[in-house]
Amino acid sequence: MSLQPAESRIPIPFAGTVSGEGPLTWGEKALLQDQRETGWALNASGAQNLAPGTTVESLAARLGALISQQPALRVRLVTDPQGVIRQRVADSGEAALEVLDFADSDDPVEVAQYTERLWQEWLIAPIDHYRDWPVRMGVVRHRGVARYQVLSFNHLVIDATSMTYLMPELGVGDPPAGAGSTTPMNILELAEYEHTEAAQRVSRRAMRFWESQLRDIPPRTFGEPVHPEGRLGSRYWHGRFASPAAYQAVLAIAQRSGGDVSRVMFGVLATALGRAMGHDRLRAKVILSNRYRPGFSEIIAPLAQNAIVSVDLTNATVDEVMARGRQALLASGMHAYYDPDHLNELIARLDAERGYPAEVTLRMNDRRRATQRWAAEEARATRVTPADIEARLGETFFSWDGTLDSCHDQAFVTIEDYRSTFHLQLIFDMACFTEKQVEDFVYGVEQVAIEAAFNPDAPAGCG
Structure with missing residues (x-):
């Protein structure tokens, strides 16, 4: 990339009401196996234009609120003494919003092209399941205005449908019809359910x-x-x-x-x-x-x-x-x-x-x-x-x-x-x-x- 933006990070504290440690869900096991077989990161990434008036501070607030709200976005993996991989949902922590500031003299077309290449890089960038948080967010600022946001989610803890519920919280799109009408299981509760005899019968069938x-x-x-x-x-x-x-x-x-x-x-x-x-x-x-x-x-x-x-x-x-x-x-x-x-x-x-x-x-x-x-x-x-x-x-x-x-x-x-x-x-x-x-x-x-x-x-x- 020929452009060289100034890079900085804004710390984003978060805290949630759900926390704890538990086994992996079936979906998480499947994703880990796919990652081992393919060698691919399998992230969910993209970039979006920002509405006029959007500030870096408002983006940071949205991200902090979303991580606090969603236990899946506070997941890191751990290995127990028997060598079994488990997941741990943190009760609190600190993420970061990555800010890329371009010079006023930089061509807006080249800034847009840089943003396009950046999300594609994040798409394939490995995420450390044991150290990194499952969501990464950046904002591209040019001539003092926040122009684009760049997002990358760890596919380990979300799927495409999850994204339709998450993205509106970050200002992208509208929630699906009926969203919020029920209180769904969180990722730890799902893993617990999958260890019940009822779920095991489904798997055996x-x-x-x-x-x-x-x-x-x-x-x-x-x-x-x-x-x-x-x-x-x-x-x-x-x-x-x-x-x-x-x-x-x-x-x-x-x-x-x-x-x-x-x-x-x-x-x-x-x-x-x-x-x-x-x-x-x-x-x-x-x-x-x-x-x-x-x-x-x-x-x-x-x-x-x-x-x-x-x-x-x-x-x-x-x-x-x-x-x-x-x-x-x-x-x-x-x-x-x-x-x-x-x-x-x-x-x-x-x-x-x-x-x-x-x-x-x-x-x-x-x-x-x-x-x-x-x-x-x-x-x-x-x-x-x-x-x-x-x-x-x-x-x-x-x-x-x-x-x-x-x-x-x-x-x-x-x-x-x-x-x-x-x-x-x-x-x-x-x-x-x-x-x-x-x-x-x-x-x-x-x-x-x-x-x-x-x-x-x-x-x-x-x-």
């Missing part, structure tokens, strides 16, 4: 479903590496794909079929993957929320966990793949709340019984939050025509953006939170795929969506 899905899987979803040179000498590549035309086609499918936009997108992705990779069954790890469970809607804690989804792609139309995918996601969602220790025990047993270790190495994630409602409203309110789709075809793009040192999965496909486009973030182990296969997949997303936009009999053509 989930394991029976997982066993039915994992028993006959191959060692790795896409086979062993066959291109050791990878792409340009590197195995793990990440890239982006975006298609406004595919998005218009998805809206058309949703309108034609009465389907949910998210489920349509999943069916399109499944079909495109099957075609490109020559698979007749899609097995994937998909992150699903457990918020539908009674009393869970407003809890500030991680309540999304990996689910296992299996979809048969053979002898089907695209519409049939979407219907099968919807049913598979519903079944998986019913079994996505479990103790990760139980899943690890199940996997070890199945590996021993099979005689070889095996895992699902395709991960899919729909990270849309802000635009999910927008897409649903568009699907209801507009009528897409073939001309609407054709008009957007020239905006499609795909780019390889760089490499990673490692990736636990062979393929990681994420639907990103962008309006009016089918936007994917992609990671592929290029020792397992050719560039043509990846390109056939990403451009196949657009092709599948367009083929099925107005044709309920469009064949999936997988396997």
